[in-house]
Amino acid sequence: MGAARTYCSFCGKSDLEADVMIVGPVLAFICDECVVLAVEIIAAKRAERKLKRDVVRCAACVPQPIQFVASA
Numbered sequence: 001m002g003a004a005r006t007y008c009s010f011c012g013k014s015d016l017e018a019d020v021m022i023v024g025p026v027l028a029f030i031c032d033e034c035v036v037l038a039v040e041i042i043a044a045k046r047a048e049r050k051l052k053r054d055v056v057r058c059a060a061c062v063p064q065p066i067q068f069v070a071s072a
Contacts (some may be wrong), residue, residue, distance in 0.1 A: 010034040 006015045006023070008031040015021040018031035030038075 008034055 006021055006029050007013065008018065008021065009028045010030055011034055013031050018033065020032040022030050022035065024030065
């Protein structure tokens with residue numbers, strides 16, 4: 001009797017369809033393609049957060065306009 005099939009907990013792909021299947025705690029599985037997708041999502045989220053931080057930081061660094069007073 002063969003080993004029981006495992007399926008990716010994210011996309012449902014079987015271990016026969018995936019090149020690599022990683023097993024986690026409590027019988028959670030993730031295939032190699034979902035790992036690649038997860039890494040891309042994480043990178044995009046980090047870049048988005050960094051951009052937001054840079055915009056806020058940059059807005060705080062902009063000098064305030066000087067009020068000109070006409071001399072008599």
